[in-house]
Amino acid sequence: MPLNFIVIANPENRRVSFLQQALEHFNLPAAKIITYADLIAGKAKLDCFNYPNHIIRFDSPERNFETEKAVLAMGADIAGSHRRISKEDLVNLEFDKGRIRYPRQWYLGWKHLLQQWEKQIQCRVMNSPADIITMFDKPASHQLFVNNNIPVARSLGIINSYEQLKEAMSAQNCSRVFVKLANGSSASGVMAYQIYPRGESAITTVERVREDGETLLYNSRRIRNYTKSEEIADIINILSLESVQVEEWLPKARINNRPFDLRVVVIAGEAQHLVMRIGKSPMTNLHLGSDRDNYDTFISIVGQSNWLKMKHTCEAAAAVFPNSLYCGIDLLVYPDLQRHSIIEINAFGDLIPGTTYQGMDTYTSEVKAMLRRMNEEL
Template sequence: MLNLVLISNPETRRVQLFQQALERCELPPARSISYADLLACRCDLAQFDSPDTIFRFDAPERSFEVDRGFIAAGAELEPEGRHQRISGSAAAQLPADLGRIWYQRQWYLGWCECLKIWTANLQGRILNHPDDIIVMFDKVRCQQILATAGIPIPPILSIDPNDSKSTIAKLMDDRNINRVFIKLAHGSSASGVVAYDRRNGFERAITTVERVVEAGELRFYNSRLIRQYRDADAIADIIDFLTCESVQIETWLPKARLEGREFDVRVVVISGQARQAVIRVGNSPMTNLHLGNDRREITDLPPGLSPTIWAEMLATCERAAACFPNTFYCGIDLLIAPNLKDHYIIEMNAFGDLLQGITWNGEDTYTTQVKMLLTEYNK
């Protein structure tokens, strides 16, 4: 019998779906441990540990209490960094400010530190292992690993930690590149993403970032409303803020089109095999479904994309997942070029399995995971 421990923010939809998958497979529910309880030292994973225990960390999302805890945990780490910083005691008192982007690098450092501490001496199996989660939560390191393994990725423009809007603009001019993506290195769900277009004295930033100036204070928020900025100073404010928190800067590649709009594909790889996948048809350069983009089934792929080429693309996703051998499942964002042959891995997501309503062999992602675990367990 599988002995599962689920570490999560219990109020999220992910937990409900995973527990439903266990019930569907006639298994007892996983023991649920909250990030909030671990951060407050109200429990310790060691008390649930045994060689036959499987620990599953889920996305630490939708809890400002937990965010505060990770920001506090990162207060004394990387003291020479350029990022915003706040003391641990002050972090614990931060007021909830829905959608605000702040202390992102410090949050990441604290998240990494907590994962390492919580799992340091566990005997049980961990899905996915913190070593892999930590890298996939850093877009710069993740893409470097993929490139080293020969996985096709968009060309990287820069990995200089001291970049700013002015240095990025100079690089674009020097390399005759008009369009780049600037991505918050530790963001998720398109948080802190800027599609930056610069040519002939004209510049434009298409972004999920909302720039707010109020009472003399400059603040930045995540937004589901995609904004366009054309004012040079406003664009500089956004890009300079993001670069201080660490960013991935890559060439903005064209995508194949479906129904007259660009699309990409989220592919979920489970136990090394590409399973569920969804087409994300974009109304903007950011194709995340929660931003109001449309989704289509894989059967809706353009007819010009041959089954052989599609199989090669899925094989690339599996090779990318294999770069993280201690990861049981991950979500991979696949860019298909307009020629329907070339393709690139644009992002890896350690918690990219939330594809509601998308099935493979009639199964959702969570049911597939449970069944594949059962198969391994019963061998």
Template structure:
């Protein structure tokens, strides 16, 4: 909390350093004297205090319970990032999972959140890029895809990655939230009629032909 005060930040995400699929993620905010944590962590205080990962998103408002959860996670090493506001579609905040394959942004799925966590396995909804508003200029969208490609280029030995892209409420600013090594499972989402795996195989074959 002291660090949040120094950074003039009221909302943060706390994530396990080596977590995945929103396991142990806490969206924490404080306003005046009130605190709230939205998380996939279930705190069970029957006898010995225990913590479980869950697909049910819970809210905690008791400072002691919140401290228990964050202290437990911190013992496993965490990273803390600013909780950035998201643009909204159908009244819900969303982000985009962008799969970059062979250095090129290809398949994209929009993830509409029922909570700050937008992971699809948590019961959130998905939309195709056609759900983006017409006010989002094509050149702005192209710039966002280029940002994803530049981020992927930081890992030249990774042939593909799944990038979580946040679009700000002004529909212009954008941020890379995460880069996932296993982020290409986008069932039913295509690029030029291809799913992610078909694109990966085709681009690998093209790369092999160019090297012979």
């Protein structure tokens, strides 16, 4: 009985083509594509794929404005203190590139959808909807890591405003923190904030725009450094309405006087693909213009024995999500090149084109692992 993969995705997303290439590598049929738009609208259902030879993969719902609005609509009636937009107003919402709008409502809608879809599924999945929900929730995944003795930065707890943040930092003797949208991704709404004896600064991907007496926030690839208290307070107060994760800002190892961290993809319990992300700021995401380097360079810096300890930590973090075949781990290495800490986990963190492990890219490795797992179950 041939294997059939079903991928839930926005069809224009390049992730789909990488999966199709991986399936072709193993002479498997091309995956059937179910669009998020059709699934959300009820034009497609997942219970028709409940056969032993079917495998469902959820991929990122990114970069599709109509899908974004549909997810927001699903979260429109879910209560909370976050900013909300009604279903009626969503009809007329226009695309505004980079605008940070209703991220908490989006997450609540996304969570609701995943929970509904999980009820339809009785076949195999590459990553379970329940795991995806938690990986998208930074405070929840952070707490899971704490509970499982996995090294992470110290959390400062629930923060609802700029003033509350400063009070928490003072009470916990912490002068540098990262403020992150609780349900953000790709460095959206991330701020590296620090307090000096005579001032403060916020290095961030957020662009603050004042328009008609209102503050608008945008994601930007140009890193900004705000030093005026009123501007910093404005940004933090808006982000806090959407729920934030605040963590101690840990020092990173450096290469050529630039900070670096790692994206590590764990597949079937094994840390495989690795890319160094060498930043020009505290944020090292590759789409922000960071440089990249490979496994050999990294090993030449930290040594094999240190890497084996880091590898074990990445695998332990992935093991917290036993119903997911793969995940992306952002790993911080301290300046001593020995200690390390998990920055966060990413449900869709396997998109690192050009990086291979044993001659295979991440998608090919994932399909290989899925085939092996199924053969072992037979």
